[in-house]
Amino acid sequence: MTTTPTVVLVHGAFADAASFAAVTRLLLDDGLTVVVPPVPNRSLAGDAASIASVVRQVDGPVLLVGHSYGGAVITVAGAEENVVGLVYLAGYALEKGESLGELQGRFPDSDLADALVYRPYPVEGQPDGTDVYVDVARFPDIFAAGVEPRLAEVLAVSQRALAGAAFGEPAADAAWRSKPSWGLVASEDRTINPDVERFGYSRAGMTVREVASSHLVMLAHPDAVVDLIREAVRATAG
Template sequence: MSTTPTALLVHGAFADASSWSGVIAELQQHGIPVVAAPNPLRGLASDAAYIASLASQIDGPVVLVGHSYGGAIITVAGTTENVVGLVYVAAYVPEQGENLGELQGRFPLAPLVSNLKEWTYPVEGAEEPAVEVTIKPEAFPAIFAADVPAAATEVLAVAQRPLAASVFTEPASAAAWRTKPSWALVAGADEAINPEVQRFGAKRAGATVVELEGASHAVAVSQPKEVADLIREAVGATS
């Protein structure tokens, strides 16, 4: 069994595991084992249960890394026994019993909120369809990935993974940062999650904080080395 923690990367809404590609390459170059999980994006409790199950099946210690909504997931899933640290990347850091609507409502809302498009999807056993959201394609580049080349953002805008709208009202059932060490990267020019929301959550969690001025929400794509450096710090501290 390895004593070097595995970095389990959890993407957020409107993206998929490929958004970690640059970060994965950086971590692999330094010999850090990595798993980039497919986040279902269907509900906080169910998504966290999936990630917790995955983490528990990894031999040895795990450092959970969450981007955006993925931060809420690792906050809940991080109570898993073999999770030894949490890394938040431009992410929500909720308290137990708090939902994301309440957390971001403490501060002025980011432009993302007024640029969401609603869709519906069927739910087995339910009479009514559920609601999911994506970012309006024309607004996606500026809101999600302003520091990523335009050609790439045009592709990302039409390849979004939708997020169940229910996650904004579903309270976090646990806050693993209360018992596990945490690190946080604040994206200073984030238009999807107000940087003040990121700073507030990170400070409340007692996280070791790095802030990248001018970084967009897609900081893992635009600045993978800096993101990987923080993950490496967490892995080193928990080895």
């Protein structure tokens, strides 16, 4: 069995697996095994269970990498036995029992707060749920500054919504308490207040790096992201 971890890249809200395209290419060029699963973005418990099922199917160690809301997802899914480390990219490092709303509520709102759009979606046998999007016109500046403008426009109209209920759902676990963790702060983030990232990372005792980037750091600064993932791979291999 290989001792080099498989890198599982977990996207967040308002994005999908394609947001990791540049990072994936660089990691594959390194000869690493990479998996980039879709996240349903329906509930924190359900999304974590979905990623945990992917992790359990990997024969060997796993390094989980989560961007944004994906950080909350790996915080819970990272409790799987074969997860050997966690990497947070402009992400939420929740404490057990803490919700996204509670962690964000400790700090001033980002520019995202007044750029959100709410739309209903059907739930079989229940009242409609609420999907949350970023206003398409404001998406490039708030979410994807530094990304090639024509690509940012495509991302804006193809964003994957997050169910509003996920913001208030408590994390069932905090895997960073038992797994080595790394965190990348996007210091020019207008989607998540960078101090939310710094607080969560510091509380978890992570190895922390900062980059002058917007929220979509994987496309704006893929080299910085890959450097941190490589560091985590070296530290957890074998």
